[in-house]
Amino acid sequence: MARLELDGLRKSFGATHVLHGVDLSVGDGEMLVIVGASGCGKSTLLRLVAGLDAPTSGRVKLDGNDITRLDPSERDMAMVFQNYALYPHMSVFDNMAYGLRIRGMSKGEIGRRVGEAASLLGLEASTLDRKPRQLSGGQRQRVAMGRAIVREPKLFLFDEPLSNLDAKLRVQMRAEIRKLQRRLGVTSLYVTHDQVEAMTLGDRLLVMHEGRPAQLATPLEVFERPADRYVAGFIGAPSMNFLDGELTGDGAAVCLKAGCALALPFRLTAGEKSVTVGIRPEYVETGRGDLRMQVDLVEPLGSETVVHGRLIGTDEDLVARIPGAVPSGEVMKLALPPQHLHLFERKSGRRILPSQPSASSDG
Amino acid sequence: MERRTIFPGRLLPAALVAPQLLLTVVFFVWPALHACWMSLHSEDPFGLASVFVGFDNYAALFGDPLYIATVARTIVFCFAVASISMLVALPLAVFADADIRGRAVYRTLLIWPYAVAPALAAVLWILLVHPQIGLLGRPLDRLLSLAGGHWDYKLNGGQALLVVVLASAWKQVSYNFIFLLAGLQSIPRAVIEAAQVDGARGWRRFRTILLPLLSPTLFFLLIVNLVYAAFDTFGTIQAMTQGGPAQATQTLVVKVFRDGHDNGDLGSSSAQSVVLMLGVIALTAAQFRFLGRQRH
Numbered sequence: 145m146a147r148l149e150l151d152g153l154r155k156s157f158g159a160t161h162v163l164h165g166v167d168l169s170v171g172d173g174e175m176l177v178i179v180g181a182s183g184c185g186k187s188t189l190l191r192l193v194a195g196l197d198a199p200t201s202g203r204v205k206l207d208g209n210d211i212t213r214l215d216p217s218e219r220d221m222a223m224v225f226q227n228y229a230l231y232p233h234m235s236v237f238d239n240m241a242y243g244l245r246i247r248g249m250s251k252g253e254i255g256r257r258v259g260e261a262a263s264l265l266g267l268e269a270s271t272l273d274r275k276p277r278q279l280s281g282g283q284r285q286r287v288a289m290g291r292a293i294v295r296e297p298k299l300f301l302f303d304e305p306l307s308n309l310d311a312k313l314r315v316q317m318r319a320e321i322r323k324l325q326r327r328l329g330v331t332s333l334y335v336t337h338d339q340v341e342a343m344t345l346g347d348r349l350l351v352m353h354e355g356r357p358a359q360l361a362t363p364l365e366v367f368e369r370p371a372d373r374y375v376a377g378f379i380g381a382p383s384m385n386f387l388d389g390e391l392t393g394d395g396a397a398v399c400l401k402a403g404c405a406l407a408l409p410f411r412l413t414a415g416e417k418s419v420t421v422g423i424r425p426e427y428v429e430t431g432r433g434d435l436r437m438q439v440d441l442v443e444p445l446g447s448e449t450v451v452h453g454r455l456i457g458t459d460e461d462l463v464a465r466i467p468g469a470v471p472s473g474e475v476m477k478l479a480l481p482p483q484h485l486h487l488f489e490r491k492s493g494r495r496i497l498p499s500q501p502s503a504s505s506d507g
Numbered sequence: 508m509e510r511r512t513i514f515p516g517r518l519l520p521a522a523l524v525a526p527q528l529l530l531t532v533v534f535f536v537w538p539a540l541h542a543c544w545m546s547l548h549s550e551d552p553f554g555l556a557s558v559f560v561g562f563d564n565y566a567a568l569f570g571d572p573l574y575i576a577t578v579a580r581t582i583v584f585c586f587a588v589a590s591i592s593m594l595v596a597l598p599l600a601v602f603a604d605a606d607i608r609g610r611a612v613y614r615t616l617l618i619w620p621y622a623v624a625p626a627l628a629a630v631l632w633i634l635l636v637h638p639q640i641g642l643l644g645r646p647l648d649r650l651l652s653l654a655g656g657h658w659d660y661k662l663n664g665g666q667a668l669l670v671v672v673l674a675s676a677w678k679q680v681s682y683n684f685i686f687l688l689a690g691l692q693s694i695p696r697a698v699i700e701a702a703q704v705d706g707a708r709g710w711r712r713f714r715t716i717l718l719p720l721l722s723p724t725l726f727f728l729l730i731v732n733l734v735y736a737a738f739d740t741f742g743t744i745q746a747m748t749q750g751g752p753a754q755a756t757q758t759l760v761v762k763v764f765r766d767g768h769d770n771g772d773l774g775s776s777s778a779q780s781v782v783l784m785l786g787v788i789a790l791t792a793a794q795f796r797f798l799g800r801q802r803h
Contacts, residue, residue, distance in 0.1 A: 196703065215703070219704075222705075223701065223704045224701075227697060229695065230698075230701075231698060231701070231702070243705035246705060246706040246707055424780065447791070
């Protein structure tokens with residue numbers, strides 16, 4: 145239970161810059177999820193916080209104390225590793241008790257804490273005597289969690305802890321981690337490349353892109369008001385559609401390559417005229433409108449249908465998610481409701497249209 | 508996980524294993540059987556006549572206090588060589604595993620002694636410990652003379668044993684270093700990092716995490732070192748002390764050579780070889796059993 149602050153954290157390996165300066169403040173009991181594609185620096189960031197790597201510059205502060213130069217063993221953090229990193233030669237009990245013994249805790253207290261953690265995680269008493277190699281993937285995951293919990297540390301660090309589990313177990317453990325973290329109220333950093341994990345687990349998300357923080361906000365805000373084109377495309381599945389467009393002279397509408405003018409909910413007078421128009425597949429309306437799409441692929445998912453196609457008259461691809469069954473026809477009429485549009489500067493990718501939460505102008 | 512290749516027919520697989528089998532038969536199985544055969548006979552020194560004597564050679568061997576003393580000396584020698592070479596190699600490997608500047612150079616230098624031939628190594632050590640001209644021998648002699656003693660490994664049996672133990676151990680440090688370094692590097696980094704985050708530092712982390720995870724390698728090396736000390740040190744000992752003074756550095760292999768080659772007692776020498784062979788078979792069997800069980 146602590147406040148974590150990162151202050152201009154940078155990391156380079158030789159000439160390779162992995163982190164370009166991250167400032168971050170994680171509140172007491174908050175679960176902050178760091179999400180990004182592989183190579184974005186998210187794991188490096190976590191290792192810097194744990195002290196497993198030293199930053200090139202910048203500071204790590206815990207409860208106001210500068211811990212940048214402290215050894216990992218002195219930081220009072222617990223980490224859950226991607227491959228669990230259980231001690232293979234120790235029983236499950238010893239794995240969990242290891243950190244407590246180092247702290248010189250009494251036998252009774254160790255037994256009590258390990259027992260509590262085991263029952264909290266649904267580990268049966270019989271598993272406590274087993275070696276990690278005798279456990280299933282899910283059980284190992286729980287032991288790794290247990291090892292972190294018993295320590296009652298100031299900070300939990302999760303490094304893609306669910307990525308080695310099969311899909312069903314992952315969904316189950318995801319929910320359990322969330323419940324557990326809420327219940328224990330321990331400040332947590334959670335690194336993942338999985339956007340669903342990120343959206344469901346985090347109080348706030350930090351989306352990383354090429355060693356820089358692209359956006360720091362609540363999951364819904366990241367979804368509804370992505371800070372730039374990268375975040376917009378990264379969060380949400382299927383990804384947001386992007387179409388090139390030009391603002392009209394009066395800034396009240398956008399012209400797409402497909403020819404038509406999209407009226408905007410309000411005027412945009414200042415700034416760049418070349419824009420990228422973004423719209424999520426679920427908001428694309430079909431069966432009406434002025435746009436025409438040549439259908440390439442139809443994916444029926446039961447409750448909805450995902451249609452891939454190309455806007456007629458352009459080389460731009462578009463995906464639409466339509467509730468219900470497959471509509472017939474090779475060519476489909478489309479409309480892009482203006483209240484669901486996202487506008488980004490074409491060159492910089494920065495967002496220029498303040499988002500309109502869907503309720504505002506519907507109907 | 509095992510990958511198997513299935514050959515059609517029998518001729519090709521037989522042809523593929525034949526060279527290896529042939530080498531084994533010619534250089535191992537045949538001499539070994541011959542040794543067994545000869546150990547049951549008494550032969551005159553010129554190999555002209557041979558009488559079947561049953562297990563008389565073995566009985567004489569175990570009734571001989573000099574042989575029993577040699578067995579005891581060999582055991583002491585083997586464990587001394589094995590433990591010294593491993594104890595020296597372990598910290599070197601731990602340091603070489605750490606992120607230190609110039610570790611590539613450091614590692615390469617540590618592997619060099621392995622490439623030195625046993626007899627050459629013996630010459631190097633003689634130049635070091637020689638009482639009159641040795642770099643270590645002269646100061647050592649001066650130091651011991653303060654206490655009224657002398658340094659002369661050619662006359663003092665204890666000193667001679669110490670010297671051959673050190674020379675033999677030194678040769679084996681490189682080998683142990685390579686295996687220990689490989690063993691250390693095969694320990695998953697994340698496990699060590701987990702221990703670090705759990706609060707374990709320095710010696711404690713080494714004792715509770717690294718050492719237990721290294722134990723299969725250590726056991727493997729113990730066996731290999733015992734076998735090395737029992738057999739491959741012949742060159743070193745022969746070149747340095749020829750088993751002397753007064754048999755103080757005579758191990759079992761040296762005695763096999765002395766009795767068979769120098770003294771012409773082929774029957775007894777063969778019996779000693781067979782006993783040694785059984786010892787190695789026992790060690791190897793123990794190793795295979797243990798390694799078969801050790802799977803983390």
